[in-house]
Amino acid sequence: MHSPGVITEVNAFSWGIHSSSFATDEVEEESLQIPAEPKNAAPPAGGCPAAFHFMLQITQASASVGPCHPGVRHASGQPGSIRFRHMIRLLAILTLSIGLAETRLASAAPDYSRDIRPILEKRCYSCHSRLKQEGKLRLDAGALIHKGGKNGPVMAPGKSAASKIVKRLITQDENDRMPPEGKPLSPDQIALIKSWIDAGANFPADETIPRLPAEHWAFQPVRRPTVPPVKNGKWVYNPIDHFVLAKLEARGSRPAKEATPSALLRRLHLDLNGLPPTLAEQGTFARAAGNGHFAAVLDTVITDLLARPQYGERWARHWLDVVRYADSNGYERDAEKPFVWRYRDFVIRAFNDDKPYDRFLLEQFAGDELSDANGDTLIATGLHRLGNWDDEPADPELDRFDQLDDMVSTTSQAVLGLTLGCARCHDHKFEPLTTRDYYSMVAIFNPLKRPQNGRTELTLAAGRVGETAAAKERDQKIGELRRQTNTLSAVEIEQRVETLRAATPDLPQGYFFHEPSPQAPPTHVLLRGSPTRPGPAVSPAIPAVLVTRQPEFPSGNSRTSQRRLGLAHWLASAENPLTARVIVNRIWQQHFGAGLVRTPSDFGTMGELPTHPELLEWLADWFTHEGQWSLKSLHRLMLTSNAWRMSHASNADDAAGDTGNRLLGHMPYRRLEVEALRDAMLAVSGQLNPAMYGRGVFLRIPQAAIEANTDKDSIWNPSPEAEQSRRSIYAFVKRGLVVPMFEVLDLCDTVHSSPQRNVTTVAPQALTLFNGDFVNEQAHHFAARLRREAGGNPRDQITHAYRIALSRTPTLSEMSAMTEFLRIETPDSQPVPEAQPTTSALEQMCRVILNLNEFAYAE
């Protein structure tokens, strides 16, 4: 551990009262009790008291729950827990009391936390706190207010009239008055501050002084901690388990017991390939597990699954979420991004080839500037061009900076886990990131230009430098030939053209930006983010807080500015404090259901602290050293831990003390993403078309969804039938018309970088999955498969269905419920007597199976 304070660091922006109260989360329940339903808790008049039932929705992702709220981070309670509800009540009381504060002042001495700090926070912190210290004065902790600034104390406790701070607040001289911006403080606020000073300027003795942002854990170099000892040495399989178990033992908890072998097999297949294990795979596994050493058997399966092409199809999708991949531009035309799918295919191949993550980044950020640049690395730089694009922007100048912002924001969130985009118009309010940092990053991307002809986007040939030059030369020659109509016959011209084409074949077209000139355009800080208000010029640089010394930015060569190459080398270095931590956390999130840092794209001071800081450090260090940036090695490490083998069923007593599973005492339930859910259905029904790569597939969508579009007759031409059953990663993502099934089942935001999928549970999902065409078609195929493979006996069919869909045999109760259903649904008087008597019944049963919670949730 590089810093013993990491775990207990208190958020610098503890907003007023509730934060200090949260710090005392061991307060006894009795002292917190308020009426369960305060009078004002009734819904507003006209409201339906049961309204919350509609679209029962559980939101799991950070986007809508509170982890990045300033005052919430250090709360150990989580939504739904008893303690959490108490916190809510506590908050309610406190919040109510704040509203009353104004009327109470006259009688009581002001309380620092309740009355004073909120004022300072709102009006003074922006210049006098941990982010900025004008006049070397900080006002974000009582002790610091007493200490004063570079000219000594600003306050005389007991004597408000003699206090400099008061004089500066009340002076009529506008040049001297604080705060310098906005309205002066109200008389009430000034009165509060005065009486607080007069009463001695007291503050809580245990108030934490917020740390300077440069000390923030995630900005420190990664240092490998020692692996902690554990009591139950038998439980640990690898160092991950040491960290997990040590923490559980320290709290007197135990890890959940191991999941069953069949559950583990299913989990492995879904985790790595996004498809359930086939019957044959289940059989092989069961036989091997019965004979051999279980760890070795699992290891064989892991090796096998990592080597399959389906691994890349599964994991590329996670990366595509983070880099806001879509196949169209959005806006009025919402035009297809031509050949953008080659970027998607590049990502799939990169995962399958286990391209080291540092190299993966180098290619995407500066694939055109590498010494060994080739067609693939050029296509990789398509990353920068994935954003939305308005071909008819309201303000073309602003639009240029919107596009640059898209690149800077995506880079900082996806790779660095930073919200640098917030520093576009002003210095970041909460992170040590300035507008200069922001525009220094803009300067790196500024040389990139979009190849376009008016509203039409152009693509570029993707090849080595020599290849692209040769192709260009060939096209020139062809052009010249075509003009020689008076010396050559048309036939002769075409023959020669053919010869030229044969000698120098076409290069694949790719969708990426280019630097038309090695001369980088000047970049300025834009005041208030306005293109019409350029400020100081900036050169390429890394946000200052992240480096002690700026990395070398190479000067341009004959082709490009090489600025992105400088960035890429820094991003992909082990010295970068964030890159490894962020990617390791993303991989962990996919295997364990939640990241060690639960704000996976925000590692800044506003992000959540890691649940297991030492483990994260250890993994990040391991990944860049022993792991050599290999993601497959990282998967293997995580999957061969005992922690990963835990079942979902935690020890009930332990779970009560660990709301949110922050101790990792068990494996949480996870709903399959819509892609995996759909792919699993295709696999089960036997329809999955394994064809890889190529242009996006236009899935069939209901006519009703098409009718709401401007160009309803031309907007969507479904792909041929066989294409329909390809894996979901190949589905065309149109920003203006997302496939309804995908949309309703929480596909990620298609415009911004998305750190994790929302998990909402709403009624329209049930409509789609129970009534929609796709599931009913798969139920039809599934039923046919059952008849084909299991014969006509309903019991055989049911058993077969359970094994295919759920990787297990049905229980007695399930068997009886299913046979009863099939019997009722197969009446003697079939309207179509020549059909198999149980056809429709079987289809109904299959529809039910595809809708089971167990099917949608990985055990």
Place this chain on the structure above:
Amino acid sequence: MPNEPASRFIPNPTPCGRSRREFLWQVGGGFAGLALIDLLSRTGAFAAEARAATAGIHPLALKPQHFPAKAKHVVFLFMNGGPSQVDTFDPKPELAKHHGKAYTGDAKIGSNGRAIGHLMQSPFEFKKHGQSGLEISSLFPHTAKFADDLCVIRSMHSDTAAHASGCLQMNTGHVLIGKPCLGSWLSYGLGTLNENLPSFVVMTDPRGGPIGSASNWTAGYMPAAYQGTLFRSAGVPLLDLATPAGTSERTQRRSLDLLKKLNAEHLQSRPGESELAARIESYELAYRMQTTAAEVVDLGKEDTATKEAYGLNEKRTADFGRKCLITRRLLEKGVRFIQLYSGGGHIEDTWDGHNDCITNHKLHAGETDKPIAALIADLKRTGLWDETLLVWGGEFGRTPTSEGVGKPGRDHDWHGFSMWLAGAGVKGGQAIGATDEVGFKAVEEPCHVSDLHATVLHLMGLDHTQLTYFHSGLAQRLTGVVERNVIRKALTGL
């Protein structure tokens, strides 16, 4: 917020960072949510031991207003394509004087390099209506009967000349895609008032959707639960609502029962998995939604006079009339935000009268005027008028010049255009602001689209500076970071 004693909250100190109000909402559904949480725990839908990671609280739970306000619902009558202000609600006698002359003002004319013509007077007669004497053109004889209820804003302006970004701005407050819509903000800010229908409903035109399609009812960076749901006014109103063809209703119910039984058994051995419990419940909700939504579009019980009033018997008004009538029925069921599009597809199929604005507006006003008047009358009859806010307008207006010389078309005008508000909390019978003498540019009391949004939120009891959603390190607002103002005059007339 010392001037607003009704508020129990500390304001968000900066646009960056999530306010504590938001925290309460997002995790607990506000104060109402506190009770709901307890209720949920008691009813067992969310057992007390529910695990943290999975026990978020329903984001559509009812939430309190920031301050008391009458309006509970919004009906946004979106005149897609951009109605001409000088032909509808902004009379310009001066324009007649200058008819045929070139425009000499400083406003940028012409979108997308289109031909610029001469100033063109309105062929539609304006008359004073009601006690207020509000001037309305002859395009709206029915709506004009409610002149004293309309608050016309003649000084609207936006930032863009293009339909796509214009529709986005009117719906999301931003010209860039990916932002949540007004209806999403209201659903997020106030929760839903109904159990068996979506909170935010969109009905598009049979000729097609607005430009930008679903980006106009997206929840953007918010969870999908806040997005607008397309609702069809005939047949099967919601996507995948109908029981699949070939499946009888009895079989549907039996299948759902089987699913419920098996899921319940599965849950039994996994006590406290609230997400699994919620998913079981979602199938029952969906089943109830099948009935409720189907009832809403079944107009069988509406009497002949009502159907007649909405124009259901006339070909021209039948579609929009049906939507307006269904709107009333959706409001009765408690839907929070309903958006109706008049016009869809391109150019003359919408209010986008580039070629012949006169014929165009006769068509589109003719299709909508009577139904809108019927809706107003019906809301007044049922009492819903007192809790419903109506918003009328398009993404921008049209130029007082013709598009090309001697042609009756008009181009886009985003410098000044008219919209109207009516209903709960609105001071009717007035016109706010003014455009210049020919009607090109807002010059008096200009109201930006975001000012309108601030006003709509205010009328719904929400403070636009405090309704924030934390995303990408920023407390995002519908009204953005630029200072915007509630159009006070719309509330008070002063």
